[in-house]
Amino acid sequence: MMSVNANYPNYQGPVRDRVENFHGSQLVYVLWERHLLFCAPLTFLADPEMSFVDFLSEILRPALAPHPESEQLRFDEAKWRLDGEDFQPDLEKSLIDNGIDHKSQLRLITPWLSDLADAAI
Amino acid sequence: MNAKTSKRLNMKDRYRIMTRDLAWEPSYQRHEDIFPQEDFEGIKIVDWSQWEDPFRLTMDNYWKFQAEKERKLYAIFDAVSQNNGQMNVSDPRYLNAVKLFITAVTPLEYNAYKGYARVGRQFGGVGARIACQMQSIDELRHTQTQIHAMSHYNKYFGGMHDFPHMFDRVWYLSVPKSFFEDASTAGPFEFLTAISFSFEYVLTNLLFLPFMSGAAYNGDMNTVTFGFSAQSDEARHMTLGLEIIKFILEQHEDNVPIVQKWLDKWLWRGYRLLSIVGMMMDYMLPNKVMSWAEAWEMYYEEAGGALFKELERYGIRPPKFAEQTVIGKNHVSHQTWFVFYQYGHATAFNTWIPTAKEMDWLSEKYPDTFDRLYRPRFELLAEKAAKGERFYNNTLPQLCQICQIPLAITEPDDDTMISHRDTVHEGERYHFCSDGCRDIFHNEPEKYVQAWLPVHQILQGNCGGADMEKVIGDYYRIEMGEDNLEFEGSPEQRRWKQWKQAV
Ligand SMILES: [Fe+2]
Ligand SMILES: [Fe+2]
Ligand SMILES: [Zn+2]
Numbered sequence: 001m002m003s004v005n006a007n008y009p010n011y012q013g014p015v016r017d018r019v020e021n022f023h024g025s026q027l028v029y030v031l032w033e034r035h036l037l038f039c040a041p042l043t044f045l046a047d048p049e050m051s052f053v054d055f056l057s058e059i060l061r062p063a064l065a066p067h068p069e070s071e072q073l074r075f076d077e078a079k080w081r082l083d084g085e086d087f088q089p090d091l092e093k094s095l096i097d098n099g100i101d102h103k104s105q106l107r108l109i110t111p112w113l114s115d116l117a118d119a120a121i
Numbered sequence: 122m123n124a125k126t127s128k129r130l131n132m133k134d135r136y137r138i139m140t141r142d143l144a145w146e147p148s149y150q151r152h153e154d155i156f157p158q159e160d161f162e163g164i165k166i167v168d169w170s171q172w173e174d175p176f177r178l179t180m181d182n183y184w185k186f187q188a189e190k191e192r193k194l195y196a197i198f199d200a201v202s203q204n205n206g207q208m209n210v211s212d213p214r215y216l217n218a219v220k221l222f223i224t225a226v227t228p229l230e231y232n233a234y235k236g237y238a239r240v241g242r243q244f245g246g247v248g249a250r251i252a253c254q255m256q257s258i259d260e261l262r263h264t265q266t267q268i269h270a271m272s273h274y275n276k277y278f279g280g281m282h283d284f285p286h287m288f289d290r291v292w293y294l295s296v297p298k299s300f301f302e303d304a305s306t307a308g309p310f311e312f313l314t315a316i317s318f319s320f321e322y323v324l325t326n327l328l329f330l331p332f333m334s335g336a337a338y339n340g341d342m343n344t345v346t347f348g349f350s351a352q353s354d355e356a357r358h359m360t361l362g363l364e365i366i367k368f369i370l371e372q373h374e375d376n377v378p379i380v381q382k383w384l385d386k387w388l389w390r391g392y393r394l395l396s397i398v399g400m401m402m403d404y405m406l407p408n409k410v411m412s413w414a415e416a417w418e419m420y421y422e423e424a425g426g427a428l429f430k431e432l433e434r435y436g437i438r439p440p441k442f443a444e445q446t447v448i449g450k451n452h453v454s455h456q457t458w459f460v461f462y463q464y465g466h467a468t469a470f471n472t473w474i475p476t477a478k479e480m481d482w483l484s485e486k487y488p489d490t491f492d493r494l495y496r497p498r499f500e501l502l503a504e505k506a507a508k509g510e511r512f513y514n515n516t517l518p519q520l521c522q523i524c525q526i527p528l529a530i531t532e533p534d535d536d537t538m539i540s541h542r543d544t545v546h547e548g549e550r551y552h553f554c555s556d557g558c559r560d561i562f563h564n565e566p567e568k569y570v571q572a573w574l575p576v577h578q579i580l581q582g583n584c585g586g587a588d589m590e591k592v593i594g595d596y597y598r599i600e601m602g603e604d605n606l607e608f609e610g611s612p613e614q615r616r617w618k619q620w621k622q623a624v
Contacts, residue, residue, distance in 0.1 A: 013571030
């Protein structure tokens with residue numbers, strides 16, 4: 001990594017999205033891989049102490065409901081990646097104890113669920 | 122006035138007296154105190170007198186030419202209003218391209234005016250200062266004439282009423298805004314490389330021609346006329362852009378790697394910014410001009426390719442990641458329209474599914490991608506809409522820290538996988554849409570940590586709270602049900618039909 005070349009020394013912009021600015025919550029991004037009906041990964045505001053299972057049922061499940069495959073979607077058959085690594089969530093543990101911290105990206109990887117997969121919908 | 126001084130000067134002398142001779146050598150202030158931003162970027166200028174002004178235009182002549190152009194332009198605007206010119210457009214959907222232009226592009230003209238006024242003050246060479254001064258005034262004129270051109274449509278159509286306010290706040294307008302603010306907060310030489318060369322010289326044909334030809338093909342006389350009026354200014358700006366880059370490169374060999382890094386950055390940023398033009402061409406113009414892929418081939422791959430050949434003798438290579446843009450040209454317009462369609466509740470224009478005929482046109486223009494990937498998505502959403510379940514995405518997207526575009530663009534080598542990169546800087550994680558955007562961050566992290574990302578700002582509570590209807594209505598000033606949502610069944614479509622029946 002290099003450093004900015006400014007017209008005075010030690011230039012440092014404010015870090016605008018530090019976790020303190022989210023009033024006790026943190027950001028969690030979720031990408032349902034190869035499911036592009038939702039055009040981009042989703043950004044959620046979540047309590048870091050929330051359990052993973054609650055995150056799935058209270059936040060992720062309702063958010064994905066408009067997807068035609070959401071009824072076939074079973075989280076217990078899915079694979080997960082967290083910030084680029086394979087990830088085995090502990091359902092009862094909190095997000096933060098699962099290593100899901102501010103601005104982590106979770107990826108949901110599901111087996112073939114329907115023909116929509118042909119067009120990555 | 123005596124006979125001797127009123128004798129007509131030849132062009133060359135006139136230019137010398139009216140431009141170069143306006144400067145003087147300071148005697149009691151140091152050069153570096155007068156031009157304090159000239160050195161810090163590391164660009165070495167050995168001899169400012171080598172600056173060639175390709176136009177040799179003097180300020181007095183400049184005023185004369187511009188005044189003449191204005192007279193003609195406003196005569197046409199008057200005629201268009203008096204003859205209800207808004208009724209001559211091909212299809213009311215066309216106006217959505219105009220709304221995109223006034224909210225996303227016109228404010229850039231204004232920022233260009235400010236930017237050239239600033240950097241024009243910073244150069245030690247008088248030729249460069251005068252060129253920047255003229256361009257600054259041109260850009261202010263473009264701002265004004267665009268506002269006047271579109272004010273007529275503003276009387277009849279939604280989405281244009283609060284364009285400067287929206288430019289500062291609305292999520293997708295943070296893409297052009299942050300692009301230009303990145304340039305404006307750079308040093309003066311980077312600003313010229315970014316705006317005069319990368320944008321005006323290399324990419325302008327991909328911004329202005331699509332909008333102006335789009336206007337011509339769709340019966341929008343005001344925009345066409347504005348385009349003609351700006352054309353000779355733009356020709357000057359383009360020539361200046363090329364002159365600037367050659368001048369910097371010829372001044373010192375140490376300038377080459379610095380300029381190369383800027384070209385890599387600004388052509389990538391420009392490419393990402395032009396995604397909205399691609400979508401406008403392929404999806405928003407009822408009468409199409411050409412496809413985005415064809416425009417990219419003609420203006421970037423061919424014209425840009427020849428240009429970078431020419432710059433090879435200075436030690437400049439084609440911009441990094443250019444090959445990714447060649448792959449992306451078959452995807453980016455579809456992916457971008459798909460973003461706007463599903464966030465169509467938060468746009469200051471209407472969105473829609475392309476008609477069957479339009480989809481056939483897209484299949485023909487994009488034989489490798491449209492039928493395989495994008496037609497099925499639009500057909501699925503058309504089915505939903507027909508059942509009264511028009512799809513709006515009520516979640517918020519993840520954005521790129523640099524270009525601020527939702528991460529909706531796929532990997533160059535895998536078009537069903539979202540392209541995503543990240544990095545950790547001083548304990549904080551940052552996300553990007555591409556290698557190009559991540560590189561930009563890595564070069565100047567202290568600058569980009571402060572990006573004002575609209576999604577994060579909403580979630581921090583800085584945009585009027587957590588209620589998205591309030592964010593859209595009160596904070597963005599997009600009038601719910603008037604400016605936004607689906608075109609089919611919109612008030613705009615309904616009014617258009619009434620007006621057409623009344624004629
Ligand atoms: Fe302009
Ligand atoms: Fe310009
Ligand atoms: Zn990006």
